[in-house]
Amino acid sequence: MKKNWWKIIAVLFVLYTIIAGFLFKVPAQPILHETIRNLYFHVPMWFSMMTILFVSLWHSIKGLSNSNIESDIVASQAAHTGMLVGALGLITGSLWAKYTWGAWWVADTKLNGAAITMLIYLAYFVLRGSIDEEQKRARIAAVYNIFAYVMLIVFLMILPRLSDSLHPGNGGNPGFNQYDLDSNMRLVFYPAVIGWILLTVWIFTLRVRLEKIKRKTLIDE
Amino acid sequence: MQIFYSIDGNEGEFVVCYNPNRVWNPVRVEGKAFLLGIFQINCMLFLQVKYLVAKEVKLEMRNKYALGGILLYVVSTIFVSYLSFKQIINPATWNALFWIILLFASINGVAKSFLNETRGKLLYLYTLVSPQAVILSKIIYNSLLLIVLSGLCLFVYSVFIGNIIQDLSLFLLTLLLGSIGFSSLLTMVSAIASKTSNNFTLMAILSFPIMVPLLMVLIKLSRNAIDGLENWDLNYLMVLVFLNIIIIALSYLLFRYLWRD
Known part of the structure; x- marks a missing residue:
């Protein structure tokens, strides 16, 4: 129980996010209206994705330096979990875009970044699938993961700063901090971010355990 | 001829001497000798790169x-x-x-x-x-x-x-x-x-x-x-x-x- 306190926090915070996110008062804004509540679900997904992809990168670097197969399992499962939250982020974002911008998909640097992230990690899984030997796969996938993550950071962090975006806080659009003058939204938003990140990490640890059991039973057979 | 490499960068100060009689022997080098080793690695790297590029061009021309x-x-x-x-x-x-x-x-x-x-x-x-x-x-x-x-x-x-x-x-x-x-x-x-x-x-x-x-x-x-x-x-x-x-x-x-x- 002592080790699992953060799982309890994750459940409580996510529950709070769902209840408070749908019931609490939000600023009335034109165009956005009630869809402003999507802030508690859409934005934390990207935070969780970047966190878990960073975990993946970290274990890839570790795997290269100690050539331990466990780091490879952790890195690949982190990437899988990252794709899961990334897909959720795309779905919530797409719904939001339909209501506020009028289309499921628009030409925007951040949307391109999300799409490229998915493509890069799908390519990573294809690369993993095409190498049979375990040690070799671990090493080569780690090299690609590091290479891809750095290019991704450039794409997600630097390029959007150089061009306009439809997203709040970019290209002259007001950010959410300007709508949320009495800080009511922050009361839900910050727990939401922590809750979703912790939940993602929990899913990731479960995946790692499952994968280890799978490999173990394979060896036993 | 001796070629110096640092291996893997894990230890940093480990330098491998490549002998003409093709024996790999790791030697611990510190201080000035280490700096000299780094310099030699770079010199050797430059020479190797020059040689390899020339080789690629020659192969392509052939x-x-x-x-x-x-x-x-x-x-x-x-x-x-x-x-x-x-x-x-x-x-x-x-x-x-x-x-x-x-x-x-x-x-x-x-x-x-x-x-x-x-x-x-x-x-x-x-x-x-x-x-x-x-x-x-x-x-x-x-x-x-x-x-x-x-x-x-x-x-x-x-x-x-x-x-x-x-x-x-x-x-x-x-x-x-x-x-x-x-x-x-x-x-x-x-x-x-x-x-x-x-x-x-x-x-x-x-x-x-x-x-x-x-x-x-x-x-x-x-x-x-x-x-x-x-x-x-x-x-x-x-x-x-x-x-x-x-x-x-x-x-x-x-x-x-x-x-x-």
């Missing part, structure tokens, strides 16, 4: 069909586009078509750098030179190849499809930096793809998504050159230079984990 094939690929692709488009006046279309042709030609040109190497030849290289020298020489050679390729592409493209570039010097600078970036990225991806079973398909799958950041900056800069904007967009130029440096640094650091089989 078998001119491969080079000719790539150049012909560009020319015939442009001619096919010319037959369907005739003249292009719209800058966006002109730019997009140019970069798409160059992208595919580059992938075809660079893909062979590792995919065509036989296992025995690579093994022989690895006993003689450091992995950093191998990747750097390949990057330099491929950069030269892509600079020639993109120059030819620009020439033929402007003859057939029409030249609408207003700021040629910015366009050429973009092309130069783009060639270096393409070559370093594709060389690394080609090294990764050569380790797998279905390597040519994988080459495209792996390279396209990570090339997008580079490609977006290139397209933006070349569009500026076509429109002939008065001031050069230094932000994008800086990002482009920065991307090139990052790609080359990553290749330099990561390549040694790829060739260990």
Whole structure:
């Protein structure tokens, strides 16, 4: 129980996010209206994705330096979990875009970044699938993961700063901090971010355990 | 002759002396001797790279069909586009078509750098030179190849499809930096793809998504050159230079984990 306190926090915070996110008062804004509540679900997904992809990168670097197969399992499962939250982020974002911008998909640097992230990690899984030997796969996938993550950071962090975006806080659009003058939204938003990140990490640890059991039973057979 | 390498960088101070009688003996070197060792590593690296680039050029000159094939690929692709488009006046279309042709030609040109190497030849290289020298020489050679390729592409493209570039010097600078970036990225991806079973398909799958950041900056800069904007967009130029440096640094650091089989 002592080790699992953060799982309890994750459940409580996510529950709070769902209840408070749908019931609490939000600023009335034109165009956005009630869809402003999507802030508690859409934005934390990207935070969780970047966190878990960073975990993946970290274990890839570790795997290269100690050539331990466990780091490879952790890195690949982190990437899988990252794709899961990334897909959720795309779905919530797409719904939001339909209501506020009028289309499921628009030409925007951040949307391109999300799409490229998915493509890069799908390519990573294809690369993993095409190498049979375990040690070799671990090493080569780690090299690609590091290479891809750095290019991704450039794409997600630097390029959007150089061009306009439809997203709040970019290209002259007001950010959410300007709508949320009495800080009511922050009361839900910050727990939401922590809750979703912790939940993602929990899913990731479960995946790692499952994968280890799978490999173990394979060896036993 | 003695060649010094640092191995893996784990311990830092471990330097391997390569003796003429081919015995690998790790020696712990500290202080001044370590600095001297680093200096010698760099000197040796430079010499090895020089030698390897010369070797690549010599091999290419010996078998001119491969080079000719790539150049012909560009020319015939442009001619096919010319037959369907005739003249292009719209800058966006002109730019997009140019970069798409160059992208595919580059992938075809660079893909062979590792995919065509036989296992025995690579093994022989690895006993003689450091992995950093191998990747750097390949990057330099491929950069030269892509600079020639993109120059030819620009020439033929402007003859057939029409030249609408207003700021040629910015366009050429973009092309130069783009060639270096393409070559370093594709060389690394080609090294990764050569380790797998279905390597040519994988080459495209792996390279396209990570090339997008580079490609977006290139397209933006070349569009500026076509429109002939008065001031050069230094932000994008800086990002482009920065991307090139990052790609080359990553290749330099990561390549040694790829060739260990």
